[in-house]
Amino acid sequence: MDWADEQTTPRKRTFRKFTYRGIDLDQLLDLSSEQFMELVHCRARRRFQRGLKRKPMGLIKKLRAAKKSAAPGEKPEVVKTHLRNMIIVPEMIGSVIGVYNGKVFNQIEIKPEMTGHYLAEFSISYKPVKHGRPGIGATHSSKFVPLK
Numbered sequence: 001m002d003w004a005d006e007q008t009t010p011r012k013r014t015f016r017k018f019t020y021r022g023i024d025l026d027q028l029l030d031l032s033s034e035q036f037m038e039l040v041h042c043r044a045r046r047r048f049q050r051g052l053k054r055k056p057m058g059l060i061k062k063l064r065a066a067k068k069s070a071a072p073g074e075k076p077e078v079v080k081t082h083l084r085n086m087i088i089v090p091e092m093i094g095s096v097i098g099v100y101n102g103k104v105f106n107q108i109e110i111k112p113e114m115t116g117h118y119l120a121e122f123s124i125s126y127k128p129v130k131h132g133r134p135g136i137g138a139t140h141s142s143k144f145v146p147l148k
Contacts, residue, residue, distance in 0.1 A: 018112045020090075025112050028090045036089060040116045044087045056086055063095045080105050084120035099123035 018025050021039050028036070037048040052060075062079045070076035080098035093112050098105030099119045106123040114122065 020112070020115050025090075025093075028112075028115070029093070031090065033089070040087070044116060047087060055083055059083055059086060060089075060091065063092055063097070067095060075109070078105075078107055081119070084118065084123065084125075086119045088114045088117055088119065090115055101125045 020028055023031070023039065031039075033048065037045050040048070059079065059081050063076075066076040066079050075096055076094070078096045078098045080100070082100045084099060084101075088110060090112075092110045093115070095110050097108050097110060097119065099108055099122065100106075101123045102125050108119070108122045
């Protein structure tokens with residue numbers, strides 16, 4: 001009887017809880033910039049040690065303002081930026097950023113899994129190659145053009 005009851009009742013899905021290098025999201029948001037700096041990879045750590053300059057700080061301030069002005073439960077306004085080399089910090093989670101790829105601004109919603117990555121990784125700057133037939137001049141034989 002017990003076995004039949006288990007089969008008929010639907011199981012509730014359990015979602016994997018997000019952790020970044022062993023620290024869950026709530027604790028990650030509470031970390032200071034120095035504590036977060038110790039968690040990231042070497043290149044990002046060096047970048048943070050040298051100090052965030054005016055442009056990255058300006059982006060973070062704009063993101064804070066956009067989050068504050070957004071209604072609760074709604075996505076914040078898009079903040080456009082050319083700063084493709086900006087490292088995603090936990091404070092940015094939930095923001096919507098328009099990252100410039102050289103032609104257009106690609107909208108990216110920052111998710112917890114993106115922390116520690118660069119903004120450029122989510123806005124591809126080239127069109128991937130679609131390999132087809134070779135064009136004129138691709139090989140020596142294609143240079144031959146008959147004269148009738």
